Amino acid sequence: MADSPAPEEQATGTGLLPSLNNLIAKRGFQKWAARFPFTRxxxxxxxxxxxxxxxxxxxxxxxxxxxxxxxxxxxxxxxxxxxxxxxxxxxxxxxxxxxxxxxxxxxxxxxxxxxxxxxxxxxxxxxxAPGLQEMIRHHDVLYRDLADPVAFFRGETSPELAGFWPYVFGGDVDPALARTYSELMAQSQLLVADDTLDAVSLKGVRRLMDIGGGTGAFLAEVAKRYDTLELTLFDLPPVVPEATERFAKNGLTARTKIEAGSFRTDSLPMGADTISLIRVLYDHADETVARLLTKIFEALPAGGRLIISEPMSGGETPTKAGDAYFALYTLAMGTGKTRSAAQIKALCLTAGFQSVDLVRTRRSFITSCVVAHKAQE
Ligand SMILES: C[S@@+](CC[C@H](N)C(=O)[O-])C[C@H]1O[C@@H](n2cnc3c(N)ncnc32)[C@H](O)[C@@H]1O
The missing domain is CATH 1.10.10.10 (Winged helix-like DNA-binding domain superfamily/Winged helix DNA-binding domain)
Structure with a gap:
């Protein structure tokens, strides 16, 4: 009985003819098709x-x-x-x-x-490729988490990755651990920044605030392309010293403000006409994301823009990178999830944004972009 097809599988055949999948699953058909000139x-x-x-x-x-x-x-x-x-x-x-x-x-x-x-x-x-080898090196954690995939998908495991990124729980972070994680993020940020800034122009922007901006790698890349743009970085307190160091090293201290705080519990600084969220949303649950997007909407002036850039799910058309890698990674982290551009768009519209563009990027396995616009008054 174990070998007989499930009712829904039987139903895929039409009338007396077996479905193509039922045919393909037969060994005799496989042998014939492997030799037949048009199918081999x-x-x-x-x-x-x-x-x-x-x-x-x-x-x-x-x-x-x-x-x-x-x-x-x-x-x-x-x-x-x-x-x-x-x-x-x-x-x-x-x-x-x-x-x-x-x-x-x-x-x-x-x-x-x-x-x-x-x-x-x-x-x-x-x-x-900056950060790629560091990413590969820390994959042993992910692979251990996936060692029993059935238990993993059933939610019966306690993935190590959830502990590798403890900051997402909003708790206190051990400085040494914060440095390991920040280094990995900053290295891989260079590719993300390149693809984001090639896809979205910041021409005409006066002040950009990067929320969850880590050690400032994205803003440092922005500064290289736009020499008059003023920059604000908002992130949790443990990340701030390294950002201060980076901005000083890049001669950006005068152009940058660093605001330490949590977007969960603090209000966001005002004054930026554009806000960016680079690889932030996929770390968080829908309720946290919805609250953050509402805070951002309120912090932006009329006509302000929100740029969201992170690896996304393919949505209706699942992709290898988005749905067979990043979705598993975020599932192992346990706090967030990989969303499609359409899901992020819906969350932005619910937060009050008037329109949302899905922007094509060069390499969706590096990042995808969504830009939300607040209505002009
Ligand atoms: C995945 S990292 C991305 C860092 C950087 N944007 C990048 O792409 O390299 C997520 C960032 O969000 C920050 N973050 C997490 N929870 C936060 C919170 N409640 N308030 C502010 N920042 C937070 C983390 O400290 C971290 O820097």
Whole structure:
């Protein structure tokens, strides 16, 4: 009985003909389709795609090992052979050979004629993309949280990630932990800032307030593009010293105000004609987001704008990055969720904004953008 299709699956067939999915699931049909000239290419592609899903965890672990053993940085200094890499990483030669062959198959390294390994362009991008290696390094926490995926989706686990980002609970933060998290955020912020500022113009803006602006990495990038714009950073008190340091280092002290506070319990500073929320909403539950958006609406003048930039769900069309990665990540964090642009738009309209634009960004796996407008009086 266990093998018979569920009633709703049977119902997908029409009349006497079985549904296409019922056919595809039959081994005899699979064998025929794998040989038939008009179907065999598609069958092979689908088979490969399924195998990639099955092997995805191994691929991620190869990536993690490559990063943890500092192989990209070592190969940036010049090609190395397996023996040399084995010696500097303390991985036995035979096992290093397996790792390097796997990394070759995944396009991270390539073996030259002289048997030395060099980075490919993809491998070099690992070094060049700010924050990517730090992100990969801290993935071991996420992977442990997902080790029993059924228990995870049933909500029966206590994910470690929820403790990795304790600030979202609004509690006191250990300064050392705040620094680890801030470093990771600031590094990866550079890509987010690039894509956000390419998608949304700040021409004509007088003062921008970045709420949950962390250590000021986004505002520092804004300052590079707009040299007269005044800047305000609003974030929890533990993050403030590093932001002060960054603004001083970048010669921005005179142009920036730093306001320490919590958007949960404090009122927001007035005076900005544009407010940004960069990777903030997905950390929080709908009620917190709704209250924050209302506070922002009240803090903005007539005609003011709110820019929201963060990885989003694909909504009606789920995406690999938004729905098969960030949604799981935020679920493990336990306090927020990955929302679609349409869901964020609806929350903004409920908060009082007159209109909301969904702005196309260059790489949705880095960030997506929504811009909300307060009515002119
Ligand atoms: C995911 S980080 C994003 C930081 C930065 N915007 C970025 O994209 O790199 C979320 C930020 O929101 C801040 N935050 C969280 N809860 C907050 C609260 N209640 N009030 C103010 N800031 C808060 C955190 O301290 C943190 O800097």
């Amino acid at each position: 290419r598609r069958v092979r592609r689908e088979g490969e795609a399924l195998f990639d899903l099955l092997a995805g965890f191994c691929h991620s672990q190869v990536l993690l090992a490559v990063v943890k053993l500092d192989i990209p940085a070592r190969l940036m200094r010049g090609p190395m052979d397996c023996g040399a890499l084995s010696a500097v990483t303390d991985v036995p030669v035979a096992r290093m050979e397996v790792l390097l062959r796997a990394a070759t198959a995944l396009g991270l390294v390539r073996r030259k004629r002289n048997k030395r390994y060099a980075l490919t362009q993809r491998g070099a991008a690992l070094v060049g």
